[in-house]
Amino acid sequence: xxxxxxxxxxxxxxxxxxxxxxNTAKYVFLFIGDGMxxxxxxxxxxxxxxxxxxxxxxxxxxxxxxxxSYAITTSADSWTTDSSASASAMATGNKxxxxxVGIDPVTGLxxxxxxxxxxxxxxxxxxxxxxxxxxxxxASFYAHEKSRGDYDKIALQIASSNFDFFGxxxxxxxxxxxxKNSVISSLxxxxxxxxxxAKEIENLKKGDTKIVAVNPGTYSGKEFYWEIDKNPxxxxxxxxxxxxxxxxxxxxxxxxxxxxxxxxxxxxxxDLASAIHETIAFDNAIKEAIKFYNNNKNExxxxxxxxxxxxxxxxxxxxxxxLKLDLLQYQKVSAQEFERSxxxxxxxxxxxxxxxxxxxxxxNFGLGDKEKGLELxxxxxxxxxxxxxxxxxxxxxxxxxxxxxxxxxxxxxxxRVVTILNTKAGIAWSTEGHTASKVxxxxxxxxxxxxxxxxxxxxxxxIILKVMQISNKQ
Amino acid sequence: xxxxxxxxxxxxxxxxxxxxxxNTAKYVFLFIGDGMxxxxxxxxxxxxxxxxxxxxxxxxxxxxxxxxSYAITTSADSWTTDSSASASAMATGNKxxxxxVGIDPVTGLxxxxxxxxxxxxxxxxxxxxxxxxxxxxxASFYAHEKSRGDYDKIALQIASSNFDFFGxxxxxxxxxxxxKNSVISSLxxxxxxxxxxAKEIENLKKGDTKIVAVNPGTYSGKEFYWEIDKNPxxxxxxxxxxxxxxxxxxxxxxxxxxxxxxxxxxxxxxDLASAIHETIAFDNAIKEAIKFYNNNKNExxxxxxxxxxxxxxxxxxxxxxxLKLDLLQYQKVSAQEFERSxxxxxxxxxxxxxxxxxxxxxxNFGLGDKEKGLELxxxxxxxxxxxxxxxxxxxxxxxxxxxxxxxxxxxxxxxRVVTILNTKAGIAWSTEGHTASKVxxxxxxxxxxxxxxxxxxxxxxxIILKVMQISNKQ
Numbered sequence: 011x012x013x014x015x016x017x018x019x020x021x022x023x024x025x026x027x028x029x030x031x032x033n034t035a036k037y038v039f040l041f042i043g044d045g046m047x048x049x050x051x052x053x054x055x056x057x058x059x060x061x062x063x064x065x066x067x068x069x070x071x072x073x074x075x076x077x078x079s080y081a082i083t084t085s086a087d088s089w090t091t092d093s094s095a096s097a098s099a100m101a102t103g104n105k106x107x108x109x110x111v112g113i114d115p116v117t118g119l120x121x122x123x124x125x126x127x128x129x130x131x132x133x134x135x136x137x138x139x140x141x142x143x144x145x146x147x148x149a150s151f152y153a154h155e156k157s158r159g160d161y162d163k164i165a166l167q168i169a170s171s172n173f174d175f176f177g178x179x180x181x182x183x184x185x186x187x188x189x190k191n192s193v194i195s196s197l198x199x200x201x202x203x204x205x206x207x208a209k210e211i212e213n214l215k216k217g218d219t220k221i222v223a224v225n226p227g228t229y230s231g232k233e234f235y236w237e238i239d240k241n242p243x244x245x246x247x248x249x250x251x252x253x254x255x256x257x258x259x260x261x262x263x264x265x266x267x268x269x270x271x272x273x274x275x276x277x278x279x280x281d282l283a284s285a286i287h288e289t290i291a292f293d294n295a296i297k298e299a300i301k302f303y304n305n306n307k308n309e310x311x312x313x314x315x316x317x318x319x320x321x322x323x324x325x326x327x328x329x330x331x332x333l334k335l336d337l338l339q340y341q342k343v344s345a346q347e348f349e350r351s352x353x354x355x356x357x358x359x360x361x362x363x364x365x366x367x368x369x370x371x372x373x374n375f376g377l378g379d380k381e382k383g384l385e386l387x388x389x390x391x392x393x394x395x396x397x398x399x400x401x402x403x404x405x406x407x408x409x410x411x412x413x414x415x416x417x418x419x420x421x422x423x424x425x426r427v428v429t430i431l432n433t434k435a436g437i438a439w440s441t442e443g444h445t446a447s448k449v450x451x452x453x454x455x456x457x458x459x460x461x462x463x464x465x466x467x468x469x470x471x472x473i474i475l476k477v478m479q480i481s482n483k484q
Numbered sequence: 485x486x487x488x489x490x491x492x493x494x495x496x497x498x499x500x501x502x503x504x505x506x507n508t509a510k511y512v513f514l515f516i517g518d519g520m521x522x523x524x525x526x527x528x529x530x531x532x533x534x535x536x537x538x539x540x541x542x543x544x545x546x547x548x549x550x551x552x553s554y555a556i557t558t559s560a561d562s563w564t565t566d567s568s569a570s571a572s573a574m575a576t577g578n579k580x581x582x583x584x585v586g587i588d589p590v591t592g593l594x595x596x597x598x599x600x601x602x603x604x605x606x607x608x609x610x611x612x613x614x615x616x617x618x619x620x621x622x623a624s625f626y627a628h629e630k631s632r633g634d635y636d637k638i639a640l641q642i643a644s645s646n647f648d649f650f651g652x653x654x655x656x657x658x659x660x661x662x663x664k665n666s667v668i669s670s671l672x673x674x675x676x677x678x679x680x681x682a683k684e685i686e687n688l689k690k691g692d693t694k695i696v697a698v699n700p701g702t703y704s705g706k707e708f709y710w711e712i713d714k715n716p717x718x719x720x721x722x723x724x725x726x727x728x729x730x731x732x733x734x735x736x737x738x739x740x741x742x743x744x745x746x747x748x749x750x751x752x753x754x755d756l757a758s759a760i761h762e763t764i765a766f767d768n769a770i771k772e773a774i775k776f777y778n779n780n781k782n783e784x785x786x787x788x789x790x791x792x793x794x795x796x797x798x799x800x801x802x803x804x805x806x807l808k809l810d811l812l813q814y815q816k817v818s819a820q821e822f823e824r825s826x827x828x829x830x831x832x833x834x835x836x837x838x839x840x841x842x843x844x845x846x847x848n849f850g851l852g853d854k855e856k857g858l859e860l861x862x863x864x865x866x867x868x869x870x871x872x873x874x875x876x877x878x879x880x881x882x883x884x885x886x887x888x889x890x891x892x893x894x895x896x897x898x899x900r901v902v903t904i905l906n907t908k909a910g911i912a913w914s915t916e917g918h919t920a921s922k923v924x925x926x927x928x929x930x931x932x933x934x935x936x937x938x939x940x941x942x943x944x945x946x947i948i949l950k951v952m953q954i955s956n957k958q
Binding site: 048049052056065066067069073075076077078079080082084086088089090322324325326327332333438439440441443444445446447448450462463464 | 522523526530539540541543547549550551552553554556558560561562563564796798799800801806807912913914915917918919920921922924936937938
């Protein structure tokens with residue numbers, strides 16, 4: 011009888027502790043793959059399998075999470091959201107207009123974000139991105155602005171957030187000296203350190219706070235270089251995630267948001283190989299959170315999701331020839347870097363021939379290489395020649411920092427090359443913009459059961475606050 | 485103390501009954517929306533909301549299921565599956581080659597299906613479809629053939645299955661009298677009744693067995709008329725589902741597979757309005773299963789999934805103009821029926837003018853109607869004129885029963901009309917074929933927890949056999 015009582019007591023204890031374990035998380039990670047629809051993820055998994063000659067997708071770490079469903083991403087004013095409206099929905103639990111950051115679409119009043127609430131409740135806060143930290147997605151966790159494009163105003167709110175760690179990309183508004191001075195002085199006046207060297211970042215340690223740590227491997231101190239380009243100066247998003255965990259780890263707990271920002275950018279330029287490499291880098295960052303989770307299972311929740319899908323990516327559209335994502339391995343550079351390399355050729359005193367351009371295309375994308383199964387058709391060559399004549403003969407200017415994204419008017423040569431390779435690989439994009447598709451949500455840890463079914467993206471805020479036991483009131 | 489004991493006893497009882505409830509289902513429904521990717525579902529939900537002026541998707545019944553995740557659909561020989569390989573994977577737990585039905589891709593030997601195993605174990609079996617019951621998806625649950633196109637051989641296996649109820653579409657091979665005789669005689673010889681009138685179907689009652697019940701509202705005794713065309717002869721898939729439950733309900737249990745087969749067909753012709761109406765009809769069939777579930781919660785599992793996505797449907801591709809699915813309400817006919825009506829016009833003795841055709845386009849699709857926001861641009865009119873000249877002047881033959889699906893060569897007029905309307909509604913298709921995307925899986929009832937995360941489509945077989953407590957051995 012005594013042992014029965016003990017058994018029953020143990021069962022009850024298990025139930026109670028189980029309930030508790032299901033309800034409270036001290037450590038919450040929110041990973042947002044910008045533009046990462048389910049097909050961007052799946053393409054990465056098929057690509058990895060194809061390289062090994064397998065016919066079973068090679069799942070990313072977050073595709074092995076025990077709970078995986080969908081989120082609806084509508085904004086207050088559109089079926090198709092932008093990043094600021096979607097990230098604001100996740101950060102505040104309220105629908106926001108496209109291009110607005112953390113404000114009520116009617117009154118314009120600020121919605122307090124879950125990160126602000128968590129900070130007030132004593133949790134440490136980390137905000138990381140592979141693009142600038144004043145970009146729409148990270149901004150939505152600390153800033154409140156009518157326009158996501160007001161980078162200067164948004165950057166000034168980094169300092170006033172008092173959040174513990176900002177890491178990854180730099181600040182967009184540092185472009186002009188005036189902005190630079192005002193943003194940097196706002197940070198230093200409020201006790202922040204603005205770190206830009208690998209050594210400074212490496213030296214960061216547990217308990218450090220008020221840090222802005224910028225990857226030395228970025229375009230002009232802004233977003234990370236492309237993963238596919240393997241720039242030796244780059245520090246990975248995974249390393250930033252690892253350091254943020256090291257710095258922010260404390261008994262009270264933390265909230266860390268990590269954005270893989272360039273999955274979206276690659277998808278805007280319909281450049282699947284670049285999107286795949288960004289997705290792999292994002293997955294590597296998630297692996298760092300998993301390591302932490304493995305040591306803190308009863309107190310940790312990891313959520314991986316996206317703000318929206320970009321590009322309307324379709325896999326296997328080439329009915330007769332099938333899906334051949336292994337062909338993407340021959341792409342050695344991002345569309346943007348390839349356009350930059352073409353810009354350098356244009357500056358040469360001598361005239362660069364179409365044949366030279368084709369040689370470069372072959373070297374960097376395998377296109378034109380019969381042995382790789384990548385011969386160019388007459389129509390494809392003609393399409394490339396047209397761009398060559400525009401850019402090298404008529405000298406139509408292409409700005410690789412801007413126009414590489416711009417399919418809308420006339421596709422620059424680099425984007426045509428990528429399009430041809432993507433088509434041969436059996437995939438298609440239906441737009442250069444965002445789409446309305448639901449996005450995947452994948453969860454592991456305390457509270458994962460809240461993600462068993464389709465949710466609205468605003469519920470991500472509600473669930474995080476619930477599991478962290480923070481009031482959801484404004 | 486006594487009340488405490490009672491409480492503890494109740495808790496233990498709850499746990500035990502809970503465990504039991506989680507493990508055994510007597511009644512299992514598998515709903516397969518052919519070609520129904522998540523965007524086909526979501527489009528339907530946004531369409532329904534748009535008609536009401538709402539900005540929140542109006543969820544279908546199965547989008548309210550408590551567990552919703554993804555299935556991987558690769559076949560044995562391709563990343564992009566066809567219906568027979570995917571349905572065979574679900575029906576047998578084994579990967580099968582595209583175009584093959586329920587056989588080992590290497591040895592050619594038969595894989596026993598879960599329906600065959602359930603029949604042997606004493607469960608009643610129902611196989612329903614809105615296309616022919618010898619079509620790839622339903623065939624995969626009872627037939628074994630090297631080629632899904634061998635309809636005559638497949639149809640003969642209906643009789644030998646000894647399954648209790650086949651319903652919905654007719655038999656494809658009934659086209660020729662020889663086939664008709666052999667199929668019908670095989671059925672009658674084996675004790676089957678082949679019912680083709682509404683009255684006969686209405687009279688079916690609990691306990692009836694060996695029935696093939698064909699909708700009187702079909703194209704030549706084959707697949708259902710299109711839902712969007714509201715043919716008065718049609719009996720709904722929901723009615724067939726309701727009748728199948730009534731007939732098959734018994735204490736031992738049943739397995740019922742219901743296919744919404746024309747979501748795929750509409751998606752092949754890139755006709756979103758028709759796909760939406762088929763999806764609504766499919767949802768209505770699921771509602772019948774939900775009614776049964778509500779009275780048998782502890783013994784029932786309902787799974788809704790797809791075999792693959794068709795068309796590479798993208799929502800919101802029209803960046804500047806947004807998603808306007810409410811415009812699809814002006815489409816009153818399927819692309820196929822519209823092409824049929826054009827065929828009738830071609831048979832008139834007098835010459836039908838382009839203006840008359842445009843009037844019909846306006847009447848049936850709203851296109852050309854300024855007040856509806858559906859003005860035709862010059863380019864669109866030119867594109868329609870080109871098809872008009874092909875079909876009405878050069879008298880290029882279009883077979884509405886076949887070519888309405890055929891985008892690959894030259895788009896017939898009806899498909900051009902649908903494409904223009906779809907584009908104005910802000911959606912895009914990237915292919916006329918299948919895509920490799922994962923498909924949604926949604927579950928409610930006993931064993932729903934097995935669907936919390938991404939599964940392979942073969943696991944659907946495994947889970948169904950597990951919850952029905954049937955051996956998974958060959």
